Amino acid sequence: MPVLxxxxxxxxxxxxxxxxxxxxxxxxxxxxxxxxxRQPEASGKINSTLMIGMIMMETVxxxxxxxxxxxxxxxxxxx
Amino acid sequence: MPEVSxxxxxxxxxxxxxxxxxxxxxxxxxxxxxxxxxxRVRINRFSGAPKGFQALCELIVGGxxxxxxxxxxxEHAQSKAAAEIAAPAVLTLMVYVFMTTVIELFGxxxxxxxxxxxxxxxxxxxxxVNVTAVRVKGIKGRALAWTKPMAGVxxxxxxxxLITPFSMAVRLFANVLAGxxxxxxxxxxxxxxxxxxxxxxFNVLHVAIQTFVFGxxxxxxxxxxxx
Numbered sequence: 001m002p003v004l005x006x007x008x009x010x011x012x013x014x015x016x017x018x019x020x021x022x023x024x025x026x027x028x029x030x031x032x033x034x035x036x037x038r039q040p041e042a043s044g045k046i047n048s049t050l051m052i053g054m055i056m057m058e059t060v061x062x063x064x065x066x067x068x069x070x071x072x073x074x075x076x077x078x079x
Numbered sequence: 080m081p082e083v084s085x086x087x088x089x090x091x092x093x094x095x096x097x098x099x100x101x102x103x104x105x106x107x108x109x110x111x112x113x114x115x116x117x118x119r120v121r122i123n124r125f126s127g128a129p130k131g132f133q134a135l136c137e138l139i140v141g142g143x144x145x146x147x148x149x150x151x152x153x154e155h156a157q158s159k160a161a162a163e164i165a166a167p168a169v170l171t172l173m174v175y176v177f178m179t180t181v182i183e184l185f186g187x188x189x190x191x192x193x194x195x196x197x198x199x200x201x202x203x204x205x206x207x208v209n210v211t212a213v214r215v216k217g218i219k220g221r222a223l224a225w226t227k228p229m230a231g232v233x234x235x236x237x238x239x240x241l242i243t244p245f246s247m248a249v250r251l252f253a254n255v256l257a258g259x260x261x262x263x264x265x266x267x268x269x270x271x272x273x274x275x276x277x278x279x280x281f282n283v284l285h286v287a288i289q290t291f292v293f294g295x296x297x298x299x300x301x302x303x304x305x306x
Contacts (some may be wrong), residue, residue, distance in 0.1 A: 006290070052299065055296075063253065066253035
């Protein structure tokens with residue numbers, strides 16, 4: 001079944017979406033911590049802005065996960 | 080391998096396929112309507128000092144208004160008015176999303192596991208955002224908001240606005256589907272104890288986060304539209 005193997009590799013490659021999102025989350029959290037250390041009184045605003053950014057990034061990871069799930073279960077089911 | 084399908088589960092009444100999610104959603108709506116009738120009857124007996132059921136109701140409704148006001152900013156009169164208009168609609172959306180998804184905890188399939196349901200919710204949120212923006216700024220003000228910072232960006236900004244319902248729909252659908260798939264795989268691998276521990280996250284906390292996001296996003300779009 002070489003086709004199934006190719007599908008598995010393709011589904012695994014969508015993990016790269018999580019890779020990019022991880023880097024982005026690390027950068028944004030690092031800057032949020034910097035901002036908190038500089039201005040602890042602005043923690044509410046910083047937290048909510050960080051949250052919005054996190055949601056946007058998480059969407060990309062979820063899209064990757066969705067495509068990965070679909071390629072395993074839908075394409076894999078057809079082989 | 081567990082069965083996973085992105086196609087909506089069929090549910091036939093006679094010859095008509097109405098879809099499983101519609102039935103589940105109407106069950107949830109029936110429960111919510113019963114709860115609302117109880118709340119409406121008891122509102123007449125509410126007193127000045129809240130306690131018990133009244134305190135819970137005031138906590139939820141006041142929380143929704145505070146949430147909308149804090150996201151839109153209460154400094155300007157326009158954003159304050161937008162928060163007043165949007166808060167009940169956002170609370171409705173959030174209650175619906177939470178209840179139709181958390182029903183997975185009771186062994187029923189969640190209604191938001193169906194792209195039709197989430198797309199309908201996304202379109203509701205889209206209409207709510209635009210109605211709020213038009214009521215606060217007027218049609219002319221809403222149209223002029225697209226031409227900032229310059230007139231050339233108007234097509235891109237209109238396209239960005241039109242994509243929002245689909246973005247919200249796919250986000251919620253994919254999150255619920257992913258949670259469901261992970262739980263199905265867990266049940267297949269370790270049917271005892273492990274699903275109970277991880278189910279607390281995937282069936283309750285994850286749902287609460289998605290509900291929060293689904294309430295936050297329309298408020299963000301309203302904030303962009305009325306600023």
